[in-house]
Amino acid sequence: GQQVMQIPQYQHVQEGEDFTTYCNSSTTLSNIQWYKQRPGGHPVFLIQLVKSGEVKKQKRLTFQFGEAKKNSSLHITATQTTDVGTYFCAGPLAGTASKLTFGTGTRLQVTL
Amino acid sequence: GAVVSQHPSRVICKSGTSVKIECRSLDFQATTMFWYRQFPKKSLMLMATSNEGSKATYEQGVEKDKFLINHASLTLSTLTVTSAHPEDSSFYICSARGQGASNSPLHFGNGTRLTVT
Numbered sequence: 001g002q003q004v005m006q007i008p009q010y011q012h013v014q015e016g017e018d019f020t021t022y023c024n025s026s027t028t029l030s031n032i033q034w035y036k037q038r039p040g041g042h043p044v045f046l047i048q049l050v051k052s053g054e055v056k057k058q059k060r061l062t063f064q065f066g067e068a069k070k071n072s073s074l075h076i077t078a079t080q081t082t083d084v085g086t087y088f089c090a091g092p093l094a095g096t097a098s099k100l101t102f103g104t105g106t107r108l109q110v111t112l
Numbered sequence: 113g114a115v116v117s118q119h120p121s122r123v124i125c126k127s128g129t130s131v132k133i134e135c136r137s138l139d140f141q142a143t144t145m146f147w148y149r150q151f152p153k154k155s156l157m158l159m160a161t162s163n164e165g166s167k168a169t170y171e172q173g174v175e176k177d178k179f180l181i182n183h184a185s186l187t188l189s190t191l192t193v194t195s196a197h198p199e200d201s202s203f204y205i206c207s208a209r210g211q212g213a214s215n216s217p218l219h220f221g222n223g224t225r226l227t228v229t
Contacts, residue, residue, distance in 0.1 A: 029214050043156065044203055045217040088155065090218075098144060098214040102216040 002027050002094040004103040005086075012109040019079050021106035023072040023089035028047055030092055032072045033100065038085040043102075046074075046087075079110045116208050118221025125196055126229055133191045133224045135206030141186035146218065147179075150203040159204075162189040186223035196228040202210050 003026040013019055023032070031050045035043035047056055049065035049072065058065045062075045072089055086107045093099040115138040143164050148156040159206050160181055161172045168181035178200075182193040189208075193200055203225050207218040223224055 005199075014152060033217055042223045044206075044220070048215075048217060069177040092215060093158065098209065099146065099158060100218060101158065102148075105154070105155050 002101060004089060004091060004101055006103040006106050007088060008106055009104065010107045012111070013079050014112055015081060016078050017069070019076045019083070019108055021074050021087050021089075021108075023074075023103050025070045025091055027094050028069050030069070032069075032070075033090045034063060035076055035088045035090060035102075036085050037105075041085075043088060052076065063064070067104050076108075079108070081110050081112065083108060084110050113191075114208075114219040116206065116218055116219045116221040118206055118224055120224055122225045122227075124126060124227045124229060127197055128195055130192055130194045131196055131226060133193075133204055133206070135189045135191070135208070135221050136158075136172070137208045139186045140208075142189075145183060145206055145208045147181065147191050148205045148207065150205060152203075155224075156205065159191075174206075177229075192206040193226065200229045201226055201228045 006023050033048045034046040039045045047063050050070050053067045054065040060077045064073045086105045087104045089103040090100045093101045117138050121220045137178040143161040149159050158171050159174045160168045160211040160224045162168045162181045163197050164183045164186050170176045203223050204224040205220055207220045217228045
């Protein structure tokens with residue numbers, strides 16, 4: 001079945017260091033979405049990428065959608081303690097347009 | 113905009129009892145709502161799709177008689193965990209998509225942490 005994997009599973013950085021999470025799907029995705037879930041909270045939408053090779057930036061966050069539309073990445077420059085949380089990529093469940101399947105997630109810990 | 117309210121946020125119940133979780137879209141109409149389940153430090157698993165005015169569709173491996181879903185209006189979907197057992201203890205989160213594109217972002221409720229003793 002369809003699998004959406006993320007690496008690393010967990011990363012601990014010091015404030016100011018950069019962070020990247022990689023998302024890989026076993027199937028081609030029509031679009032990919034990224035969500036952030038703070039500890040004890042619920043997922044919050046960050047961004048959606050649709051085009052092959054698309055790159056979008058939100059302040060210190062840079063999102064990229066692979067040329068083959070099977071992978072994506074999220075890069076955070078100069079992390080801050082407010083970046084703590086789990087980052088999930090999500091794409092349409094195979095054979096559907098509206099159902100989202102979530103990646104395995106990358107948990108980010110940032111310490112001073 | 114696009115606020116989803118979920119209630120209760122936390123519930124403890126005894127084995128064998130049923131628990132109802134409500135999911136409301138506060139400032140938009142949600143023709144479709146999705147129910148996810150999340151185990152500690154794990155990803156979100158789609159359980160079912162709730163469609164206003166029609167039967168819910170369940171993902172493979174999810175017992176429809178165990179997890180009853182009702183979507184009676186454009187702003188309310190409910191998930192009832194029937195005859196709960198300790199293994200049903202989990203974080204249940206609903207999400208909603210408005211009447212926009214089928215691939216538009218999901219708006220999540222705050223989640224319900226269910227503990228079955």
